[in-house]
Amino acid sequence: MTSSILSSARKTQSNDRYYNKALLEIKNLIVEYPVKEGNVRAIDDVSLTLYRGEVLGLVGESGCGKSSLGFTILKLLKGGVIRSGEISFNDINLVTIPEGEMQLLRGPELSMIFQASQNALNPLQKVLNHFIDTLKTHYRWNDESWQKILELLNRLEIPESRLEDYPFQFSGGMQQRIVIALTLILNPKLIIADEPTTALDVLVQARLLEILKEIIKEYDLTVLYITHDLGIVAEITNRVAIMYAGQILEIGDTQTIFQNAAHPYTRALIEAIPNVKDEEKKLLSFIPGHPPDLRNPPLICCFADRCSYSQDICHSKKPQSINLNFENGVQHKVKCFIYDDRYGHLFDQK
C-alpha cells in the first residue's frame, strides 16, 4: 500500500503556481493553555496558507485544536497563550497587533460564524435592528445598505416579511442563516465558519450547505471551514487540512485527499465514515485507542500509538512536514515518515 502512494507522489520543492495570492499565512504557530499540571499544547507548530477565493476545510476530531485555531486567528482565545509563530493577514501581523486595531479588523475584514448561532443574536432586538446595528457600528450605513440587506435576505431565503420578528421566533436553521447574512453584510475578506451546521437537522443542513456553496461562488468568499464532518468537507471545500492533536498532519486538494490520502490517519478517518449510498452493508472500520494527552506532549509522531504502519522511528522522533507533488501540480503536504527520503525505506520493508 505504501509503495503505491510513493509511486503516485513525487517529492519536489513546494510549487505555488497553482494558487494565486495568499490572504492568510500562519507560520509555526504554537498556542498553549496553561493549566495546573503544565501546559496543554492546543496548537502545535501549525503552518497554513489560505489563498484568496478558496474554501479551506479544517477537519479534526473533538479536542484536536481546530476551534482554538479559529479563535487564535481572531485573537478571541480565552485562557490560551500564543507562545510563538506568526499570523499574517493581508501583510498585517495579527500576533503583535494591538487589541484596538484588531477590534477594527473583526467584522469588516475577519469574521466568524459560530456553531451556536442563537447566542450570537440579541433576543430583545428585532432581526432588522441587528442588521442596522452591525452596519452602523462599522460606519457602513448608507443609502445602498437597504438594498443590500434585501438582496442578502433573498439570497439566503429568509422571507422579507420576517425582518420585524425577534430571533426566538425563528427556527435554528433560520437563525443560522440570519447570522450568516449578518456576517456577509460587511463584506469580510475572510470568514471563519466554526461548525455552522452541526446542530441542525440533516435536511436543514443540506439546504444550508447548498445555499452556502452558491453564496461562496457568487461573492467570491474566502472561507476557513472548521468541521468534524468529512462529508461536509467533501461537499463544500477546495482544499482540506487534517488536524490531529494540535498539528496539521496533511493538507491538500479535496479531491486528492479523498481519493488518494497520504497520511495513515486521514485514510483511517475516511474509511471510518459510513456512506449511506453504499450498495452493500459493510463493517465499518475504526481507529483503536484515543488521542494523546496534550499536556506536555513527547517529541514523537502524535499518531504513532494508533497507527497501523508505525515503526520504531515514529516513537522516537517527530516527523517534519514534507511536500508531495502530484502530476497535476497540486500542493500537498504531509507529516509522516513514510514519505521522508531518509526513513521511507523502513516502511517499505514492511
Added chain:
Amino acid sequence: MIKLEPELNIQSGTPLLEIINLKKYFPVEGGIIQRILPTQKDYVHAIDDISFTINRGEIFCLVGESGCGKTTTANILVGLEEPTAGSFKWKDNLISYQDLKPKIKDIKSQIVFQNPYSALSPRMRLGDSVLHSLIIHNRVQDKITLKRLKNAFKSEIILFISALFSIFLFIISFMLDASSGFLIAITAALLFTLASGIYVNYSLIQKKKIADPRVLDLFTEVGLSPALQYYFKYPHEVSGGERQRANIARAIILNPELLIADEPTSMLDVSLRAGILDSLKSLQETHNISILFITHDLATARHFGDRISVMYVGKVAEMGSIDSIFKNPLHPYTKALIEAIPTPIPGDKAYNLPKGEVPDAVHPPPGCRYHPRCTYAKFPYCETEEPELRELFPNHYVACHFPLNSI
C-alpha cells in the same frame, strides 16, 4: 399502480415486542390566562399512532429528524414516560402498558443514553455504576461483593450517626450553657467527625481492592481492558468512548432481552463510533439481544441495522428491511433524507431537497404530514387525507398516497 417484483431478502423472525397504536401527547403548558380561562388545551403530538414490531435478535433502527418522536418512544419502552394510548404484545401475549411496566422493571429492556458525559454518576466509580444495576435488582450473590457493600454501607451509617451525635451534643451543651459544656461538645463533635471521615476514606480504599468478577468480565467484553483499572476509575477520568462502553456494560449486565440504544454514538468522534457499534453488535450476537437503535444518522443505520422505521412528526413514514429501503426508498421523505446526508465523495450532489422545516407538532399539517415539504406532492388529497401505512412489498411498508415506485 405498477407492481414491481417483491424483494427477496425478507427478514423474518419471531416477534419479541409488538407496539400497537402507540400514542403520546404532551399537554402544552399555557400562560396564566390560558390556565384560568376554559380554553381548549393544546397537545404536542410527540407520537401519533405508531405500530411496529421488534423481532428477536434483530437490530431495529428508528430514524428521523429531531422532534419526530423517536426518543419519546424509547422513554416509553423503558418506563420513563407513560403512553397516552397503545397496547403491546410481549412475546405474542397482548398486554397493556401497566402489565408491560413490571416486565420493564424485571429487566427486560435497558437503555443506553445519547450523552455519555451525563449518563454516569460523577461520584461513582465505573465499576460501581455497573454493579449498581445488579444491586437494584438484588442480583448480588457472592459473599465478597456483599461484604464490600456492607462495609461501604457501614461507613455511611457511621458518618450519619456521628453527624446526629454531634447535633445532639450541641443541644446538650446549650442546655448546660456553661463553658465546660461547650468544651465537651466541640471536642466530641470534632473528634467524631474526624474519626468518621477517616473511616469513610479507609473503607473507600478497602473498596478499591475488590471488584465484582461479573463486572470485570463484562468490561473486558465491551472493550474496557485492563478491566481492573477501569473498574476503579471515575467517569471524568476516562474518555467519552470509554464512558459509552461503561454505559453499555451497565445496560447489558442485567441480561436484557431488548436493548434500547438512544443515539449511542452521536456525541462521539467518527473514529470511535464504529468501535462502539462493533462492541454492540458482538454483544448482541453473543447474548442474543434485540436492539432498538435510535438515531438521526441514516448512514450509521445503513450499516448497522437489520430493519428500519423512518419517523416523521410522530408518524411512521416508511418501514422495512434496511437493504430494501436504502436501495428502493418509496417515501419521498426517506429519499430526501438519504440524499441529504453529505457523503465522503467530492462532487456528489444532493438533489430534490425539500424546502421549509419540520412542522410544529402541536398543530401538525392535515392530510399527509409531509405534504407541505414534499417535492412530489401534487394531488389535492395529499393535503386532506392521511395516508395509511400499507405493505407494498413483503416487509416494506410505506405511508404515502403516491409512493415513488408509482411515479
Added chain:
Amino acid sequence: MDLSIRETRTTNGQKNIILSIFSFLRQNKSFTVGMFILSIIVIMALFADFLAPYGYAERSGDRYEAPSQDHPFGTTLLGFDVLSRVIYGSQVALIIAFSGTILSLSLGVPLGIISGYFGGKIDRLFTLIADSIYSFPSLLLAITLAIYLSVFGVLKVVSAVAVATSVVYIPTYFRVVRSQVLQIKEEGYVKAARSMGAKRITILIRYIAPNVLASTIAIIPFNMTDAILTNAGLAFLGLGISPPTADWGYDVYDSRALVKVRAYPWLILFPGLMIFLLSFSLSLIGDALNDKFNPLISQKNAK
C-alpha cells in the same frame, strides 16, 4: 478530602491520605492560610482554661489598665483581662458558628432535596416559605427571632442566637440544593437508574444526594461567617449573650463610645480583630472550597 485523594490518584497513583492532604494544601494557599487561622482559634477555644491567664469575669486588675506585662491586651471597666475575654470569646463564637450551620444544614438540605425531587404542591409550599424568609432583611429577622426566643424563655440565650442565625440560612441551602436537584434529576444517570427500576429512595440516596452535597460544602464557611457576624451584630445591638459571658460582639458594643475608643483603643481593637480574623479565615476556606466544588467549575473539569 475525597477530592484530594482522587486527584493524587490520577496524577501518580498515590494512595496515602496524609500525602494527598498535604498536596491539596500545597496547591491551595488560601485554604491553607484560612485553615491555619481557624485552627488557632479552635485551639484557643478548646484550651481556653489553660491558655487564659485569668477568668473571663475575674477582677484581675484596675479599671481601664493599658496593655502591660500582666495584662497584654489591657483591662476593661470592671477590671476584667481583655486577653482572657478574647480567648474565652472564641468558644461562644465557634459554638454559634458550628451550631447555627449544622442546624440550617440539617433542615435546609433535606427540605431542598424533597422539594426538588418530588415537586408539585410540596415544592410550591416550601418555595413559598423559603422565599418569604428570604425576602426579609436577614439581620432584622435574626433580631426578631432572638428577641422572641429568649424573651419568652423558649431557649437559652446562646441557643436562641444560634437558632436565629440558622433560620436565616435555611432558605439559602434550600434554594441551592433544590436547583441542583432539579438539574440533576434530568441527568442521564438518574434516568438510567429510573429505567433500571430503582426505587425513588435509592435514587435519592445513591444518585442525587452525593452529587448535591458537594455544592453545599462551599456554602458552609460563608454560613459560619454570617453566623458570627450576625451574632456580633446582635450583641452590638445589645440583644446577644448576657454580659458576664465573654463575647466579642458584646465587648465591641460595650466600648463603642467615641470617648472610650479614643482613650482606651485596646478595648475595641482586640475583640474586633478576632471577629475579623475568624470571618476572614472562613471566607478564605469558603473561596477555596467554592473553586473546588462549584458545580459549574467542576463540570468544566469533568469535561
